[in-house]
Amino acid sequence: MSDQILTIVSWLFLGLGSFFYLVGAFGLFRMPDVFTRMHAVSVSDTLGVGFLITGMAIETGWSLNTARLIIILAIMLYSGPIATHALAQAALHAGVKPKLADNRLKKSRRISATREIAGSSNIQAKSSAPTKSRSRTARKSSSATRGKGRGQSSKR
């Protein structure tokens, strides 16, 4: 009986993991620029991998394989943020501008509003050509919030 419950629970975890993994991959596929794609990949890197590995660990029971799975999970949970951080830093350093980021800035409000409409109506538009920007910090913070919002809306 408890075996059956365990099996059902592990199935649930595996299914959820597959779902989130696919969601992350679709985000990687559809998102408009590097930073939002990064956000989407983090979904599959944490939720997807976490659920899949938990499901497998439940199925295996207590054994050496569980330890291996946990080590893999730990490595991936640590390495994912590091890699993403390095990626974002390198991209910003290289002058890749986050898309739709400048509608928080007062001076270019009107232009960016039109750009946002264009961007949201055409999600799979390729990222705009990299342009140099001086005010990086403001753009970074606003891009983070926007990226999150977009990611959640696409997840539903």
Added chain:
Amino acid sequence: MEGLTEGLFMYMVAAIAILVALGLAVFRALAGPTVFDRALAANAVGTGAIMLLAIVGFLTGRPEFLDIGILYALLNIIATLAVLKFFRYGDLGHAGEEPKD
């Protein structure tokens, strides 16, 4: 797959999901307009390879090979960091961060 009992069904689903995800990541690696897209996709492909390895290990009934998954995970982060460090500084041996052996 002759040994496809009910217990393995969910593994099959997960394997197919991971394969689809791999395909999407490869598409992004090919189409990605900037190099960072490609690096991100490479990272995603590495993750997919690890998960596929684990799932296939369970599918074929020999999950001992998860050790290799650990190696993949470490390699993945090293490769990604090498590429990104290269872009950030234009040099792998920058600023004394090269490991002193």
Added chain:
Amino acid sequence: MAALQELVNHYNHWIAVFLMVAGLYVVVARGNMVKKLVGLSLFQTSVYLIYLTPGKIIGGTAPILSDEFTVYSNPLPHVLILTAIVVGIATIALGLALVVRINEAFGSIEEDEIFEKDVEA
């Protein structure tokens, strides 16, 4: 149906042939030396695939002996390919070192430009 059977039987071979030809094409057609080396490694990898494919037995498992299994895939190609991979990376490393030296001597890694400069010199 027979065509499908044929596809399943030989899909690995065909992909290996495709990879091999792609590597050959890159080596022959591209003038950039780093690209040529990438093509060379593509070619090598296709050879690995060709070697490993017949070693697999459907229903078999990896050749690590255990009491639970009786059918194992053939370990011999694995050994050969292990050697081949390591020798291959030695080749690539040597080639890359040569590319670095050539770039120093000629200031270019494109084949055509190097030929031109060689004629001039």
Added chain:
Amino acid sequence: MVLLTLMAIVTIGVVRLRNLFAVVILGGIYSFLMASVMIMLDAVDVAMTEASVGAGISTVLMLGTLYLTKMEETRPAHTPLLPLFVAVVTAGGLIYGTIDLPPFGDAAGIIHQHVAPHYLQNSIVETSVPNVVTSVLASYRGFDTLGETVVIFTAGIAVLLLLKGRRPASEPDSNAAKARSRRRRPKA
């Protein structure tokens, strides 16, 4: 099969792209996919080596070379019709050759009849190593492995000799060269 198709697609990308960075990154992806295919083909040891060598070492080596040289490939001067023709003809011949090969996964293939059964049956008795690949590599074919080590040693010396006489153009240059030769050590 899906993996193999993906590999073919990545290969097309490698052939077409001219940004060498992208090519190197795609090479890493290709190596990971190849390692997954090798897992499917039950070659776990080979997969491990391929992942570490293909995705790790060769990516780093290529990046080092790119730093020391150029990053962009020039547009090919002439249309590659002749190489394309050669490639297609070669492909045709090879595919004609594959028709006679034994089908995939056939346990009655010739390769499984001769030497491998001996290794599989006797290696546990003769070497008491459960991993047959290890026992063959280190015990039955130990001289092969010795020769392989000699090859790598020679390559390492050659690389050192090639890169040693470099005139230092700038400071980070020589650093990178040192890093390259240093990184080659542990593998051998």
